[in-house]
Amino acid sequence: MLRAFRAGQGAELRSLATRDDASTELMDDPDCDPQRLARTYEQFSRLNPVVSNQRAVYRRWIRPRLSADSTRRVLDVGSGGADVPRAMLRWARADGLRLEVVAIDPDERAFAWASSRPREPGLVLRRTTSAELADAGERFAVVTSNHVLHHLDGVQLGALLADSERLARDGGLVVHGDIERSTLGYAAFALGTLPFAPNLLSGSYIRPDGLTSIRRSHTAGELSALLPSGWRVRRGIPWRLEVLWGADV
Template identity: 65%
Template sequence: MDDPDADPEAIARTYARFELVNAIVSGHRETYERWVRPRLSPVWRTRVLDVGTGAADLPRRLLRWAAAEDLRLEVVGIDPDSRAIDAARAQQERDPVPGLELRRVATSVLADAGERFGVVLSNHVLHHLDGREFGRLLADSERLVAPGGVAVHGDIARTRWGYAGFAAGTWPFEWSLLRGTYIRPDGLTSIRRSFTARELAVLLPRGWRVRRAFPSRLEVVWRPEPRP
């Protein structure tokens, strides 16, 4: 999917299936319960930034879960890929979820503009980045997190069991539900390109830590240091 010459119809079908696949492999509910919900209130509105939002299935879930509890949440989903933002906007037009804002913009632009968020998130983005992009994302995240907030970038943990599980779990659907999408080949490639916990820990700057999450996931986490 990173290839700019990828088949646009296959891209569109892939984004349409992400909501179902990510519900199984991306730990969205844990992300909500652990990182987002503790910062929500029925009185004041909390802002969350989702970096590399794709078709915005994560923001849409977060907003629905918060609304079900009468908690006030606003999510800004950003992605540099126009194909992703177009897919997210089309889905939002078909099935509007209040509180979602979609932008084709980089994290550095938001940070330079002084925007701040209670939670800065990404899902399955880190393994797509080169070294410079990886460092820039973490540096921008530190600037974007509001006092008392948190940055959490979740990704796949590279393990043999994870690779085998994804290969086996998606194989029965290759010619039905996943037919004409990039989900299975790109998913297997993503696992091969992802990190182990030890590899991530070596790359992280001071103040960041690695957390293991379910299923076969890793999170890199940063919180602002309290002011003296």
């Protein structure tokens, strides 16, 4: 099956040797179909547990910094539909820990969709940027993001890392999770989502944008070369990268 995929997708697979920073995701187009965009936000809650392994991020990096006695604040940057912050809050409640997640996204469409969902105790939605929060003197125990880094150019990446240091500088931790570009990961996503394209994933941007995301993503070596002093990259599963800074890293 993989051999057949390679034969039919040769150009895409060859392009994975270098990062494709010219392609853009369909949902990033301000004129994209609003119904397909809403469907995409909705489906992230099913897709992210599979491809992002956020439960592992919570267990390894966030849970050890939470307390049953006092509320800790976590910042989630580029939250989109805020499915990951909602999941973190549910996990923390199940563990008997107190947590507030500030979920930010500058995109008014994402903010509006996330705000239309049922209320989640501990979730604070804000349409703002990491720079604005840092300039306002905000501080967080953990600053995190999921699948944001591959959207950024070099200048934007540097700015986010600098903002993150300011937001977590009083003993906090930063963990930005993203995809690691690989031929096997690309093939696994393409083949794994193919049976669901006409049904569960229909009417959304999940599949085409997922493939674009992989082509836009970095390898561990590429990302390490871009990081300033004090930052490091850790590999995760499946085909994941964690960009880390701060306490106990």
